[in-house]
Amino acid sequence: MEEPFKIHTLQEYLNFYIEESERLFSKDEYGKIKEKIHRNCLEIRMAIQEINQKNFFEQLAKINTLEAEILIILECSELRGSDSVVPFTEAEILQVAKEDSKTYFKERCGLTLIAPPPHSLHFSVE
Numbered sequence: 001m002e003e004p005f006k007i008h009t010l011q012e013y014l015n016f017y018i019e020e021s022e023r024l025f026s027k028d029e030y031g032k033i034k035e036k037i038h039r040n041c042l043e044i045r046m047a048i049q050e051i052n053q054k055n056f057f058e059q060l061a062k063i064n065t066l067e068a069e070i071l072i073i074l075e076c077s078e079l080r081g082s083d084s085v086v087p088f089t090e091a092e093i094l095q096v097a098k099e100d101s102k103t104y105f106k107e108r109c110g111l112t113l114i115a116p117p118p119h120s121l122h123f124s125v126e
Contacts, residue, residue, distance in 0.1 A: 068104035072097040
């Protein structure tokens with residue numbers, strides 16, 4: 001039986017995104033995108049460190065939103081053509097990531113945008 005997916009440490013979790021940004025985006029071509037991923041990772045780290053009983057749900061919503069933005073950016077990089085060019089500008093990718101982060105997890109789970117999300121922490125966003 002296959003082992004279930006599990007992230008073991010905060011560093012392991014964030015390193016994945018940092019390494020993907022280094023692999024996929026050069027500083028010259030996609031500096032703003034790379035910077036956004038790095039900034040989101042830093043904000044995720046700070047949000048996790050600030051979690052307490054009073055702010056857990058607020059912080060989790062923030063973390064989910066930041067992670068969704070990163071995942072959308074990484075998915076946009078998969079749209080590269082044979083010429084390795086992403087068919088959107090940096091500004092367009094960053095705008096889409098910001099706007100779509102609110103519904104990203106619903107869409108990934110196959111839910112329509114008008115369907116109410118299940119009562120689950122996975123769908124809690126800012």
